[in-house]
Amino acid sequence: MRKASVGVFKLTSCSGCINELIYALVKHPELLKLIEVKYFTELQDVNELTELDVAVIEGSSIRGEHEEVLKKIRGLSKVLISMGTCATLGGVQSLRVGVDVNEVKKYVYPSPEYVDAYSDVKAVSELVQVDLSLRGCPVNGDALASIIKKIVVGGWPVEVYESLCAECKRAGIECVVVTKGIPCLGPIVSAGCGALCPSFGRGCYGCYGIKDKDIDVGKVFEMGEALEKLGLSKEDFHSLLKGYSMSLVKSLKT
Amino acid sequence: MLAKPLTPLPAVVTGVIDEAPLVKTIYVALRDFPEPAPGQFNMVYARGLGEVPISVSDAFRRGDRLVIAHTVRSVGAVTKHLTTFIEVGSQVGIRGPYGRGWPLEGMEGMDVLIVGGGIGLAPLRPIIRYVEARRDSFGRLFILYGARTPHDLIYKHELGKYTEIPNSVVKVSIDKPYEGWTGYVGFVTDLIDRIDLDPSRTTAYVCGPEVMMKVAVRRLASRGLKADKMFLSLERRMRCGMGVCGTCQFGHYFVCKDGPVFSYDELMNYLWVDGI
Amino acid sequence: MIFMMYEGSVRDVGKLLSMLSSLLNLKVVGLKYVNKSFTYGELGSIEELPLSVEDVQAPSSYKLVEEGASARFRHSFPSLKYFLYPPAQEVLYIDKDFGLREAKVDYGNIALFGIKPCDLYSMRVLDGILMNRDPYYTSARSSVKVVVVEECVKPSNVCFCGSVGTGPGVSSGFDVAFARLSNGVVVFKSGSSIGADLLKRLNVKKAGDRTVAEYGEAMGEALKSTKVLPELNALTNALEKSINNVELWNKVSKKCVACSNCNMVCPTCFCTEFFDEAELDGSARRLKKWHGCLSYSYGLVAGGHFRPKLYMRYRHFILHKFLFYPRQVGLIGCVGCGRCITWCPLGVDIRETLWEVFKSVG
Numbered sequence: 092m093r094k095a096s097v098g099v100f101k102l103t104s105c106s107g108c109i110n111e112l113i114y115a116l117v118k119h120p121e122l123l124k125l126i127e128v129k130y131f132t133e134l135q136d137v138n139e140l141t142e143l144d145v146a147v148i149e150g151s152s153i154r155g156e157h158e159e160v161l162k163k164i165r166g167l168s169k170v171l172i173s174m175g176t177c178a179t180l181g182g183v184q185s186l187r188v189g190v191d192v193n194e195v196k197k198y199v200y201p202s203p204e205y206v207d208a209y210s211d212v213k214a215v216s217e218l219v220q221v222d223l224s225l226r227g228c229p230v231n232g233d234a235l236a237s238i239i240k241k242i243v244v245g246g247w248p249v250e251v252y253e254s255l256c257a258e259c260k261r262a263g264i265e266c267v268v269v270t271k272g273i274p275c276l277g278p279i280v281s282a283g284c285g286a287l288c289p290s291f292g293r294g295c296y297g298c299y300g301i302k303d304k305d306i307d308v309g310k311v312f313e314m315g316e317a318l319e320k321l322g323l324s325k326e327d328f329h330s331l332l333k334g335y336s337m338s339l340v341k342s343l344k345t
Numbered sequence: 346m347l348a349k350p351l352t353p354l355p356a357v358v359t360g361v362i363d364e365a366p367l368v369k370t371i372y373v374a375l376r377d378f379p380e381p382a383p384g385q386f387n388m389v390y391a392r393g394l395g396e397v398p399i400s401v402s403d404a405f406r407r408g409d410r411l412v413i414a415h416t417v418r419s420v421g422a423v424t425k426h427l428t429t430f431i432e433v434g435s436q437v438g439i440r441g442p443y444g445r446g447w448p449l450e451g452m453e454g455m456d457v458l459i460v461g462g463g464i465g466l467a468p469l470r471p472i473i474r475y476v477e478a479r480r481d482s483f484g485r486l487f488i489l490y491g492a493r494t495p496h497d498l499i500y501k502h503e504l505g506k507y508t509e510i511p512n513s514v515v516k517v518s519i520d521k522p523y524e525g526w527t528g529y530v531g532f533v534t535d536l537i538d539r540i541d542l543d544p545s546r547t548t549a550y551v552c553g554p555e556v557m558m559k560v561a562v563r564r565l566a567s568r569g570l571k572a573d574k575m576f577l578s579l580e581r582r583m584r585c586g587m588g589v590c591g592t593c594q595f596g597h598y599f600v601c602k603d604g605p606v607f608s609y610d611e612l613m614n615y616l617w618v619d620g621i
Numbered sequence: 622m623i624f625m626m627y628e629g630s631v632r633d634v635g636k637l638l639s640m641l642s643s644l645l646n647l648k649v650v651g652l653k654y655v656n657k658s659f660t661y662g663e664l665g666s667i668e669e670l671p672l673s674v675e676d677v678q679a680p681s682s683y684k685l686v687e688e689g690a691s692a693r694f695r696h697s698f699p700s701l702k703y704f705l706y707p708p709a710q711e712v713l714y715i716d717k718d719f720g721l722r723e724a725k726v727d728y729g730n731i732a733l734f735g736i737k738p739c740d741l742y743s744m745r746v747l748d749g750i751l752m753n754r755d756p757y758y759t760s761a762r763s764s765v766k767v768v769v770v771e772e773c774v775k776p777s778n779v780c781f782c783g784s785v786g787t788g789p790g791v792s793s794g795f796d797v798a799f800a801r802l803s804n805g806v807v808v809f810k811s812g813s814s815i816g817a818d819l820l821k822r823l824n825v826k827k828a829g830d831r832t833v834a835e836y837g838e839a840m841g842e843a844l845k846s847t848k849v850l851p852e853l854n855a856l857t858n859a860l861e862k863s864i865n866n867v868e869l870w871n872k873v874s875k876k877c878v879a880c881s882n883c884n885m886v887c888p889t890c891f892c893t894e895f896f897d898e899a900e901l902d903g904s905a906r907r908l909k910k911w912h913g914c915l916s917y918s919y920g921l922v923a924g925g926h927f928r929p930k931l932y933m934r935y936r937h938f939i940l941h942k943f944l945f946y947p948r949q950v951g952l953i954g955c956v957g958c959g960r961c962i963t964w965c966p967l968g969v970d971i972r973e974t975l976w977e978v979f980k981s982v983g
Contacts, residue, residue, distance in 0.1 A: 121901050240899045245430040246394040247422035251894060253881060253916035256966070260885030261708035261911055263699060265658060268966040269683045278880035278966045304917040305879045305931050313876050317681075317967050350756055351712055355719040392715055393899025421923025436719050582922050584895045589755040591892035592912065592919060594937070595927075597945035618865050620920070620933030621940075 095144040095243055098130035100164060102157045103184055103212075104150030107229035108175035109133050112147070115236040122236070125243045143168040145242065151177045152213040153184065165219040170242070173215040174235070176228040180300045181337030183228070185212040186330060188337060214338035223248070227283055228298035228335065234283065252304050254278055255295050259286035267294050274323035276331060279306050279314045300336040308343050350587060353390040353438025354378065358431055359412060364499040365492075367419040368464060369428045370402060373439060374410040381413065383471030384446025384578060384606045388586045389415055390438030391431075395423040398583040398601065400468035401442060413439070416467035416499060443586040444605050447550050447576055449475055455548045456484040458540075460561050462533050462553020463492050466499055468578050468605075469552050477510050486510060487540055491518040491533025491553075495526050514540055533557065537564040544569030552578040559616065562609055572610035579605050579612075596621050625817060627809040628832045629825035631690075634799055634807060635667035637769065637823055641732040644822065647766055650704060651734040652697065657685075659697040661704035670735050671697075678777045678959065681968035690805060693775040698964050700888035701733070701740045702747065705761045708885075712757070712895075713907035726757045728764035735771045738788030739780075739958040741795060743888030749950025750891055757909075767815060772800040774839045776847045779959025781972060783847030787956045790840045800836060808836045847957065849972060851979040859982045860944050867932065869981050873974040874935035876967045877915070883938065883961035883969070884913025889946070889954050892919070914938055939974060 101109060113134065116122055126145075130138045146168035152158050165171055173179045181188075187195045192210045196203035215221055225235065238248050255277035259266070267273040267289050275294030277286070279301045288295050301311065315328050332340050360372035371389075381387070381401040388396045403414035419428040431437065449472065457476050461469045476483050488507050492498045498517065507515045516536045518529040529536065534557060549570055551561045558577050565575050581593035581600040588602035596615035598604060615621045641647045649664045654671035664670065675692035677684040686692070714722040744762070751758035773780070773789035782788030791798050796816035800808045809825055811817040828836070850856060863869055884890045894912040899905050912918065914937050920928030928934050946954025955971070962970050 119901075125901060237898055240901055241394065241897075243901065244393055244899050244903075246391065246426050246899060249395050249422045249896070251896075251912070251916070251918045252921070253913065253918060254879065256880040256882045257885060257911075257913060257916060260698070260882060260964075263660060263703065263708070266683075266698070266882070266964060266966065269681055269964055272682075275966070278878045278882070302879070302917065309875075310878045310931075313967060314878055349723050350754070352721050352723045355721070392719065392903065393897050393905035395897050396895065424923060438715075438719075438721075580922065581927060582918075582920060584893065585755075587754055589751055589758075589891070589893070590895070591750075591914075592894070594914075594941070594945070597948035599949075614864075619867070620928045620930060621864065621937070 094125060094127040096129050096142070097126045097145045097147065098140070098143045098164070098168070099128070099134070099147045100130065100149070100160070101132070102148065102150030102161070102178070103153045104175065104177040104182060106133065106149070108149045108177075108227070111229045111232040111235060112174065115232045115239070118232070119236050119240070122239060122243070140164075141167065145170045145172065147172045147174050148178045148215050149174050151181050151184065151215070152218060153208045155209070156207070158213075158218050161215060161218050170222045171215075171219065172223045172225065173221045174225050175230045176226050176298055176300055176335055178215045179224040179226050180335065180339060181212045181214045183334045185337030186334050188212050188333065212337060217338055226281055226299040231284055251282075252302060253282045254302060255280045255282050255284070255286055255289075255299070258282045258284075259289050262286055262290065264289050267292060268321065272321055274318045274321040276301075276314070276318070279311065297331050297335045301332065301339055303339045303342070306343075311343065351440070351585070353388065353396070353440045355436055356439045358433055358435045358437060361432060364416060364501070365497045367428065368416065368497075368499055370414050370416045370499075371427060371431060371437075372412055372414050373437060374407065374412050375439060376410055378411050378413070378439070379442060380404060380411065381442035381471075382446040383449060383475050384468055385442035385444050386468070386586070386605060387413065387415065387439050387441030387443065388583075389417070389427065390440070391423050391426045392436070392438065394426050396438075396440070396584070397421070397423045397427075398443075398586060400578070400605075402467040402470045403474065404471070416464060418464050440586060444601055445603065447472055447578075447606050448548075448608075452548050453479075453482040454484060455546050456487065456543060458487040458542070458547050458549040459489065460533060460537065460549060460551045460553070461488075461490045462557040463497060464499060465553030465557075465578075466490055469550055470500065472550055473507060473510075480511055484512075484546060486513040488513065488515045489518075489533055489536040489540070490516070491520070491536070493520045494523050495519055516540070532560070534560040534564050537561065537568060542568050542570075544571070547574065549575045551575065555579070562616070572613060573608050575609040576606055577609060577612065579607065625811055625820065626828040626833060626836075627820055627823075627825040628828040629807050629809060629823070630805065631667075631672065631801065631807055633809070633823055633825050637797065637799075637819065638664065638667050638734055640819060640822065641734070641767060641769070645732070645767065647730050647732040648728075649732045649734045651736065652699065659699055661699055661701070664734060676777060678779045678963045680779070680962050680970050681966055683963050691803065693773070693801065695773060695777045695780060696737055696740070696958060696960065698886045698960060700886065700958070700960065701736060701744060702888055702891070705744070706747065706751065706755075706758050706891060709908060709910045710757060711906055712909050715905045715907070717903035724757075726760040728761050730766050731764045732767040732769060733765055734769045736768065737773060737958075738770060738791045739782050739956040740888055741768065741770050741791060742787035742952075742956045745794060746889045746946060746950060746952050746954055746956070747891060749952060768795045770795040770798040772798050772840065774800050774802060774843055776843050777959065779962045780847050780957065781849045781959060782957035783844045784850035785853065785953050785955050785957040787953075789843040789847055800840070802832070802835055802839055804835070806832055806835070808832060850975055853953070856975060856979055857943055857947075859979045860940060862982050863978050864936075864940070866981065869978065870932040870936045873977050874932045874969075876969050877931060877935050878967055879915045879917065879931050879934065880966065881913030881915040882964050882966060884915055885911060886960040886964045888956055888958060888960070889942070890914075894918070914941070939971070939978075943975075
């Protein structure tokens with residue numbers, strides 16, 4: 092069996108998903124026997140930008156250079172995967188969208204003129220065709236390993252679109268909204284994390300992004316109203332939507 | 346109840362035919378497997394990836410084994426794998442046969458009208474085999490078949506042979522004009538108006554995309570066919586094949602066990618309700 | 622003798638529980654309330670039953686109050702299906718040579734203890750769909766040898782079992798039923814010869830006229846409080862007539878965000894998805910998980926979608942319970958427990974939906 096050539100690339104992100112990927116590879120070392128890592132700067136010193144069976148992208152695009160690199164990678168890859176919420180939906184850096192980027196830079200960097208960034212934050216799918224999107228901040232390492240295995244054996248994951256609540260209830264976790272009145276975005280957020288926050292008695296803040304398949308602006312509004320009654324201000328709700336669902340917010344159906 | 350109702354039987358792939366772009370027919374050989382009736386389906390399992398419901402498009406004995414044909418179109422995760430990676434000698438899992446097939450017993454003496462769209466011809470092919478094997482018991486055999494382009498027609502190698510079946514009428518259409526195509530251009534359902542139909546002695550068997558079947562029902566009704574003489578094979582999300590996973594519900598029917606074949610009078614209250 | 626009525630105390634309920642294990646050698650299973658959380662499991666003693674807490678329920682709200690002896694508990698989100706048809710199960714292991722190993726379910730011999738009439742009824746509904754078809758349910762269900770029901774003397778704000786004929790009392794399908802009256806007296810009745818024998822051995826006295834009268838009064842009140850829906854035949858007719866009223870279904874599902882909590886907590890929702898886990902050596906595991914009809918995937922097929930709009934899936938949830946179950950299994954599929962009302966984070970209330978549909982046909 093020919094080894095699958097793989098490249099892992101990082102745009103703007105915190106490397107948390109790349110860490111999850113490395114943990115997954117450490118936990119399933121047998122995977123390394125079936126893949127040939129061509130490009131992965133966090134893992135090896137010698138890297139080569141070449142034709143790939145699978146390209147994995149972490150992070151979102153914040154400057155023209157990112158867009159060019161992405162297009163180049165797309166051209167070289169058979170399969171392109173956006174890994175994590177930044178790559179798939181924009182990620183936390185999207186909080187600055189709508190604010191003058193030069194203003195934002197001043198708050199963070201002593202010499203803002205060295206930072207090349209445009210005002211927008213773009214998810215990978217806004218720039219190139221994506222074959223598989225994985226959400227999560229960070230992605231779920233076990234799910235990642237499971238998907239890599241499927242692809243390596245010649246398959247593809249069967250996607251199921253459901254809310255976090257489905258996972259939460261299946262896990263037998265008592266609903267934090269209904270029993271404690273804690274604001275939780277779970278009902279409109281995609282499943283995938285295994286209901287991590289609610290299992291510790293916390294509300295979901297939506298790091299897997301909102302369900303875009305069956306949620307329109309009206310439904311987001313309904314949810315916002317319900318959350319406001321539980322004490323989550325409109326501003327905070329909007330921040331969570333921007334921070335974790337930016338590319339979906341841009342395209343929400345009215 | 347089967348001893349192990351959710352456990353597929355391992356089956357070896359004995360043949361693969363390229364039918365059309367993205368469409369292949371996969372033959373598997375099985376021992377100790379019940380003979381499927383025309384219109385029934387199997388759950389085909391790709392190890393580690395999932396199961397898909399696929400109509401039986403042919404079945405015959407070879408020695409002590411039963412060979413079953415499944416015509417698969419590459420549309421989802423599992424079918425993509427089946428049409429890309431599966432070759433002669435590969436192993437797949439098969440469970441079945443499931444569901445209620447086409448009513449053929451008791452239809453002797455009737456004219457048989459087959460209306461198929463695209464890959465919808467697959468579950469209809471066993472009817473052709475059935476009638477051919479009992480040619481004197483049935484009246485005329487009409488085969489109306491259409492696809493988007495000439496390339497998308499399946500069973501190209503035998504479409505021509507259907508005309509050799511005594512007392513048969515075969516009409517093939519494609520949706521849009523195509524270079525070199527001299528046959529009918531238009532929807533397959535148009536062909537219903539172009540045959541000499543005797544509604545009092547005809548049973549219609551229809552399979553294709555749901556929109557096409559709805560048009561077919563209207564056309565057949567306008568030609569005078571009664572609702573209990575039109576039969577449709579429905580597609581739904583199916584995970585178990587025996588009415589327990591619930592995902593194939595259509596109104597109060599479980600398409601997998603109450604169907605997939607229904608007479609139009611059984612469907613009348615639901616077929617026109619969007620998303621029921 | 623079957624259908625005899627007896628009276629005793631809560632201590633007798635405890636004795637009955639221990640008799641089931643000591644005398645009949647059964648594993649006693651019920652809704653345990655331990656460390657302030659609910660799970661279905663083996664009951665060590667009556668202490669593990671929620672006998673001194675009361676659930677205060679309302680749309681999107683569930684609170685527990687400690688009320689001592691006067692507390693009357695109805696239910697929490699886990700219904701009996703959590704036990705009989707678990708949320709996630711491994712069903713198959715396939716080794717690298719395509720050798721198949723089907724998962725086994727062995728529950729031993731079980732007594733269900735303290736289940737409510739609504740949950741008892743849900744078992745009948747699930748039987749109609751799954752029994753002798755789904756091997757795991759069939760095996761779990763067949764392990765149930767004795768059923769002890771607690772009748773609901775004081776239904777909750779969300780209960781409407783009386784409207785669908787599933788409670789608050791029971792008349793069949795159980796071995797022993799008990800009801801805790803407000804004066805501390807516990808009424809026992811037997812519904813089978815096993816139950817009759819158990820009560821004989823329990824040594825409780827025959828219920829006196831006064832107790833019988835009080836029981837009748839309490840259950841009558843309870844029934845009245847749960848009759849909140851339009852008359853069932855008229856309601857099903859209205860639903861039938863409204864199938865294609867898209868505007869109506871959009872209206873009643875306006876608040877719904879398709880989170881599928883209702884599906885998960887509904888004691889009769891049984892829909893499941895299958896998943897595969899591939900291993901690199903060629904082996905694989907096949908798993909089964911609950912899947913709700915409100916979720917977008919429901920009706921989705923490769924290359925198309927049969928229920929793409931949310932109202933279609935919400936409508937299926939409602940129609941399935943009231944129109945389709947009766948045609949599928951001969952029973953109404955909604956048991957009137959109200960869990961879908963309480964556990965809906967957006968407060969969608971099935972009672973309001975049904976009234977809305979009923980009123981729409983005039």
